[in-house]
Amino acid sequence: MIKRREFLGESVPGFLFAQWRGRPLYIYLVYLSAQLLIAPPVFGIAVFFLSFVTQVEVASFIRPVSILIGSMVAGVYVFYVTGSRTIRAFLNLIIDGDLPDHQLATNTWTEAVTFPQRVVSWVALISVVVYTATTLAFTPRFGFSQSLVGSIIGIIATVALSQVVYLFYLERAMYPVARLALAAGAQPQIENVRGMQLSLRTKLLLLTLLIIVLPVTVMGLLGYAQVIALGGDSGVSLRLTGIVALISGGLAIALVLLLIQSISVPIQEIQRVAEEIGRGNLNVQARPLTTDELAELGLHFNEMADQLRQQEPLKAAFGRYVSEAVRDGILTGDISLGGERREVTILFTDVRDFTLWCERTPPENVIQTLNSYYENLIQAMIKFKGTVTRYTGDGVLALFGAPLEDPDHALHAIQATWEAYNLLEKFNSIRRSVGAFELQTGFGIHTGVAVIGSIGCDVRAEYTPIGDAANVASRIEGLNRDLGTAILISGATYQRVAERVIPGKRTETSVKGRSQPVEVVEVVGLRADPLMERAE
Numbered sequence: 197m198i199k200r201r202e203f204l205g206e207s208v209p210g211f212l213f214a215q216w217r218g219r220p221l222y223i224y225l226v227y228l229s230a231q232l233l234i235a236p237p238v239f240g241i242a243v244f245f246l247s248f249v250t251q252v253e254v255a256s257f258i259r260p261v262s263i264l265i266g267s268m269v270a271g272v273y274v275f276y277v278t279g280s281r282t283i284r285a286f287l288n289l290i291i292d293g294d295l296p297d298h299q300l301a302t303n304t305w306t307e308a309v310t311f312p313q314r315v316v317s318w319v320a321l322i323s324v325v326v327y328t329a330t331t332l333a334f335t336p337r338f339g340f341s342q343s344l345v346g347s348i349i350g351i352i353a354t355v356a357l358s359q360v361v362y363l364f365y366l367e368r369a370m371y372p373v374a375r376l377a378l379a380a381g382a383q384p385q386i387e388n389v390r391g392m393q394l395s396l397r398t399k400l401l402l403l404t405l406l407i408i409v410l411p412v413t414v415m416g417l418l419g420y421a422q423v424i425a426l427g428g429d430s431g432v433s434l435r436l437t438g439i440v441a442l443i444s445g446g447l448a449i450a451l452v453l454l455l456i457q458s459i460s461v462p463i464q465e466i467q468r469v470a471e472e473i474g475r476g477n478l479n480v481q482a483r484p485l486t487t488d489e490l491a492e493l494g495l496h497f498n499e500m501a502d503q504l505r506q507q508e509p510l511k512a513a514f515g516r517y518v519s520e521a522v523r524d525g526i527l528t529g530d531i532s533l534g535g536e537r538r539e540v541t542i543l544f545t546d547v548r549d550f551t552l553w554c555e556r557t558p559p560e561n562v563i564q565t566l567n568s569y570y571e572n573l574i575q576a577m578i579k580f581k582g583t584v585t586r587y588t589g590d591g592v593l594a595l596f597g598a599p600l601e602d603p604d605h606a607l608h609a610i611q612a613t614w615e616a617y618n619l620l621e622k623f624n625s626i627r628r629s630v631g632a633f634e635l636q637t638g639f640g641i642h643t644g645v646a647v648i649g650s651i652g653c654d655v656r657a658e659y660t661p662i663g664d665a666a667n668v669a670s671r672i673e674g675l676n677r678d679l680g681t682a683i684l685i686s687g688a689t690y691q692r693v694a695e696r697v698i699p700g701k702r703t704e705t706s707v708k709g710r711s712q713p714v715e716v717v718e719v720v721g722l723r724a725d726p727l728m729e730r731a732e
Contacts, residue, residue, distance in 0.1 A: 198686050201213060206376055206379045208372040208373045208375065208376060209372055211288070212224060212372050212373070212376070213287070213290070213291055213528070215291050215706070218291065218292070218595035219284075219288065220284050220287035220288050220291055220418060221646040222284075222287055222373070223276055223277070223280045223282075223284060224276075226276070226366070226369045227273060227276045230362060230365055231269055232273070246363065255298075261619065266321060267419045268319070268322065271322060272315070272319055275314075275315045275318050275319060276315060279307070279311055279314050279315055280307065280311060280664075281307075282300070282303045282304050282306075282307045283304055283307050283311070283373055285300065285304075286300055286301070286303075286304040286373075286376075286377065286380075290376070290380075292361065295380065296377075296381075297381075298380075298382065301377045301378075301380040301381045301382035301383075302382045302383050302384065304373065304376075304377040304380075304382065305377035305378060305382040305384050306384070307372050308370040308373040308374040308377060309370065309374055309384075311366060311370050312362075312363050312364075312366035312367045312370060314642075315366060316366070317360055319362070328549075335717065350556075371376070373396075379534050386581045395707075420527065443671075450485070459490070462491060462492060462493075462494060463546070465482055466482060466490070466494050466497060468480075468482075468492060469481070469494070469498075469501070472498065472563055473497075473500075473501055473504070476655040478501050478504050479501075480501060481498050481501070482494030482495065482497045482498050513606050521731050535646070536648055536649060537645060537647055537648075537692075538597065538598055538645065538646070538648055539597065539605075539643065539644065539645050539646075540594075540595055540596060540597040540598045540643070540644075540645075540646055540648060540661060540665070541595075541597055541605045541606045541608075541641060541643045541689060542580070542593070542594075542595060542641070542642055542643075542644075542646065542661055542665055542669040543577075543592075543593070543594040543595075543596065543609050543612070543639065543640070543641050543669065544591065544592075544593055544614060544639070544640045544670050544672070544673040545573070545591060545592050545594075545613075545616075545637055545638065545639045545640070545671045545673065546588065546591030546592075546637065546638065546673065547566075547569075547590040547591070547635050547636070547637050548636040548637065548638060548677065549636065550589070550590035553633055557628075557633065565627075565632075565633075565635070566590075568623070569620065569623060570592070572619040572620070573592060573619070573620075574592075576593045576612045576613075576615040576616040576619060577612050579612065579618070580596070580608040580609070580612035580699060581596060581598065581600060581605070581608050582594045582595065582596050582609065582612050583595045583596075583598070583659075585598070585659050585660045585661075586660055593660070593661075593666075594609075594612070595648070595661060596608050596609040596612070598648045598661070599648070599659070605643070606643045606689050606693050607674050607692065607693050607696055610641065610689070610693050610696065610697060610719060610722070611675070611722065612638045612652075613641060613683055613719070614683070614719070614721075614722050616639075616684045617637075618682060619641065620635060620637060623635070636681075637682070638673050638674075638676030638677065638681070638682060638684070639673060639676070639682065639683045639684070640670065640671070640672035640673025640674070640676065640684050640685075641669060641672070641683075641684070641685040641686065641689050642665055642668045642669035642672055642674070642686040642689060643688045643689040644664065644665030644668065644686075644688055645663070645665060645693060646662065646663045646665040646666055647661065647663050648660075648661050649662075661708055664710075668686060668707060668710065668714060669686075671686070671707040671708055671710075672686055672707070672714070672716055675705060675716060679701060679703070679718070681701060681718045683718065683719040683720075683721055684716045684717070684718055685697075685716065685717050686714060686715065686716060686717075687714070687715030687717065690715075690717045695723065695724050696721060696722060697716050697717075697719050697721070697723065698719070698720050698721035698722065698723060699719065699720070700717075700718030700719065700720040701717075701718040702715070702716070702717050702718070703715075703716060704716075
């Protein structure tokens with residue numbers, strides 16, 4: 197039973213953390229295990245079969261073949277080590293008790309998922325070159341036919357058999373590394389592995405060709421050996437064996453390609469649908485062409501796209517209450533709704549004499565007027581990175597600097613307020629021309645540290661500020677009536693925007709809930725950005 201360990205929520209084999217003097221040993225253990233489990237049996241079978249088919253004593257070629265195989269095994273070691281630098285650096289950090297950064301984790305994931313095909317490709321290429329050279333070297337001693345047969349057997353054993361086995365072995369060995377990298381924050385992208393991908397089509401081709409072509413070739417070589425044993429001409433026998441193997445192999449390849457086509461076409465259809473959904477096209481539909489599990493998977497994709505389409509109105513409705521950037525950030529998880537302490541600028545505004553107006557006005561007209569007013573107000577808030585978190589019928593609470601970071605939240609709150617104030621003047625001029633009730637509003641703004649978070653329960657929650665800063669902003673807004681002003685900001689806010697605002701009345705006044713008086717400043721206009729003026 198292989199002992200397992202938990203790391204970052206992933207259960208992985210314990211020997212993944214094996215070390216010697218602080219150096220990770222996993223890649224070396226993978227290499228040694230492969231050489232011990234795969235190389236000796238394949239080498240033994242190849243030597244026995246080569247001796248049987250060519251009728252050459254094992255002692256005649258065991259030494260050169262052993263040197264050849266030994267050199268290739270050493271070469272494999274070089275590929276293992278050079279192709280796993282990032283993996284070893286990643287494991288080294290984990291063994292030391294450190295958490296890798298996201299970039300290293302991403303690079304490790306990329307190296308782990310491409311490691312099998314990179315190693316196998318280089319080894320297979322070198323194997324073909326080495327065995328071709330061996331054929332040329334052995335021809336003067338054993339003759340071309342026997343040397344060629346030996347080369348074919350060597351290539352089948354080393355390339356066709358062992359390398360395909362190695363490929364799937366290494367894929368399995370890299371699974372724990374890839375899972376750890378993902379748990380450590382790897383962010384895999386298609387671009388990371390583009391040009392190094394091993395498609396499902398290629399895997400199926402390698403495996404099925406090995407299953408079908410290998411027996412055909414072996415039977416052909418056995419037939420060749422029997423002809424030689426009976427005194428037949430080696431050249432004629434080799435040609436006949438080659439023709440039979442070619443025809444049989446050709447038919448096998450044709451059947452394999454048909455099988456691969458049957459599997460790859462539905463997969464490509466699912467891939468097309470997934471890419472379209474990723475681009476935001478939720479009207480795409482998978483086209484089932486068969487009745488197998490892949491067709492069923494395509495239908496599940498259609499159901500998923502349909503559910504996403506049904507959620508679009510909810511997403512659009514959510515966007516009515518917060519800015520588009522905030523909405524998308526919350527839905528994707530980039531913005532946390534958990535409680536946090538942060539400096540923000542809080543804006544309160546409400547409509548004066550609202551109750552009296554409601555008593556004299558039909559409710560339909562009240563709602564229609566408020567919605568028209570709020571449309572302008574909310575656009576101004578969103579334009580300057582504000583987030584409307586609460587409606588109180590005749591009032592609005594807006595946040596600047598949360599949930600999105602904004603170093604200029606105080607200035608943006610003033611700019612949004614001034615634009616909303618001017619839009620209200622235009623709105624009232626239209627209502628004045630038809631003799632309708634004019635909306636009079638007050639704005640109170642304060643900058644301070646507040647606890648920001650989602651307050652409520654799973655059924656109904658509200659993203660809102662709580663604490664002294666929120667209370668002060670509300671109290672300042674209420675002072676507009678007493679001072680005869682429209683926009684009041686606290687001294688804390690004024691300190692951050694003094695160069696950009698034209699102040700009016702300034703006073704200190706007591707605020708309910710605070711023992712110390714609060715300085716308030718009336719805003720009667722905005723100044724241009726001094727940096728922009730100097731640039732002009």
